Amino acid sequence: MALEISPVEKGETVRFKNPSKRFYEAIGGEEGMRKLMYNFYDKIYESDIAHFFPQDEEEFEKVKEKNSKFFIQICGGPKVYEDEAQSMDLNEYMIRLHDEFSINEKARVEWLGTMRDALDEVEGVDEAIKKEFWDYLDQFSKLTVNTFSDGSTYYASYTQAKEDQ
Ligand code: HEM
Numbered sequence: 001m002a003l004e005i006s007p008v009e010k011g012e013t014v015r016f017k018n019p020s021k022r023f024y025e026a027i028g029g030e031e032g033m034r035k036l037m038y039n040f041y042d043k044i045y046e047s048d049i050a051h052f053f054p055q056d057e058e059e060f061e062k063v064k065e066k067n068s069k070f071f072i073q074i075c076g077g078p079k080v081y082e083d084e085a086q087s088m089d090l091n092e093y094m095i096r097l098h099d100e101f102s103i104n105e106k107a108r109v110e111w112l113g114t115m116r117d118a119l120d121e122v123e124g125v126d127e128a129i130k131k132e133f134w135d136y137l138d139q140f141s142k143l144t145v146n147t148f149s150d151g152s153t154y155y156a157s158y159t160q161a162k163e164d165q
Contacts (some may be wrong), residue, residue, distance in 0.1 A: 003119065003134045005112050008105050008142045011152055017141035017161040023075030023133040026125045030080075037068040039058075040118040045139050049110045052101055070094065075133070091140070091160065098144040099155065105148075109139050 027033055041064045044053060069081040074090060085093040115137060116144050121132055143156055 003116050003131065004138070005109055006138055008108065008145045008156075008157075010148050010152075012143045013163060014156050014158040016091075016136055016143075016158065018163040019075045019133045019136045020164045021122055022123070022129050024072070024075035024077050026129045026139055027122060030077055031070050032067045032122075033075065033077065036122055037071055038064055040115055041067065043117055044111075044116045047110055048115050049107050049114075052103075052107070094140075095143045095157075095158075099146060100159065102147045102153075103144050106146055108161060110144050112141055112145075113136060155162075 008064075026035060027036060041053075041060070044050060054063060066081070066084060069084070070090070073079050073081040082090065088096075116134075119134070122130070143158055146153055146155055148154060
């Protein structure tokens with residue numbers, strides 16, 4: 001099953017739903033999720049978007065860990081990230097956190113491509129379950145894109161569907 005990237009459309013309302021807990025359980029809970037995210041960030045540092053991220057090793061470690069915690073929580077695991085979000089809705093907080101970076105479609109595609117490579121290396125998880133997780137990433141990542149080829153800046157609106165149980 002192909003994990004495809006759908007293009008961002010400026011002005012479009014993005015619709016997404018949080019991943020169901022199926023992916024979290026299939027990958028092996030917190031440990032599996034951390035392994036995936038650390039591998040992902042190692043690849044990010046070899047990617048074309050490495051310059052977006054801290055070059056300092058200690059700062060990089062912090063981003064890796066925070067990133068893992070966010071994904072653990074958003075995928076239905078324990079609420080290990082929410083203190084960071086300062087009582088904001090988790091997704092809203094995450095979108096706003098990206099506002100300070102100028103992210104265009106090319107950067108998003110590189111980010112998703114890197115995540116796809118990391119997901120390919122996850123063994124023992126059904127493709128259909130990976131696809132559910134992927135759909136969240138494909139849609140949600142559109143909300144991190146705020147810079148367009150005509151030089152304009154635009155922050156998309158979104159609706160969040162209720163996730164499957
Ligand atoms: C599904 C889409 C995405 C999700 C869920 C996501 C999630 C996250 C998370 C959890 C963090 C760490 C937050 C923290 O510090 O507490 C983060 C940081 C960051 N993300 Fe994303 N991200 C996404 C897409 C992108 C894309 C497309 C880019 C493009 C370059 C990007 C660039 C960054 C940068 C630059 C940081 C901050 C690094 C720093 O602290 O200096 N993200 N993201």
